[in-house]
Amino acid sequence: MTKIYKSKISKWYILFCIGMSIAFIGSIYLCHQSTLILLIDIVLMGIGVVLVYDMLLHTDYGINGEKLHIRCGFLFQMNLPISKIIEITHKSTILSSPALSSERIGLRYGKTNWVYVSPENQEEFISALQLINPNIKIT
Secondary structure, three states: OOEEEEEOEOHHHHHHHHHHHHHHHHHHHHOOOOHHHHHHHHHHHHHHHHHHHHHHHOEEEEEEOOEEEEEEOOOEEEEEEHHHEEEEEEEEOOOOOOOEOOEEEEEEEOOOEEEEEOEOOHHHHHHHHHHHOOOOEEO
């Protein structure tokens, strides 16, 4: 059975989603007289709005057996064997990663590979990983 941990969502991301929606609606209103510009606007802004809301609704981290499945919308998916995780560190960063909050934990796997995630309940998430791989170092 898969245990799913939803991503913590920062206020800035919610405000960004609202801003994108308002910009989309406003641009449709402003471009209603030109069909070509309106069509381009709907396509480009529409894709942006869909991507932002897809990440909002589908960013999560699932533990299924020995695997950690990381998903951020339909653009990013990763299956990471928990046995390969070497280190977990608490990090406040805005680096590009499958996380909707700047309060993240870094998972190091291999010698130099990192992925940053932001589960709502970080301590529970870390405990679940350590149950499967007790050799994970916490820094």
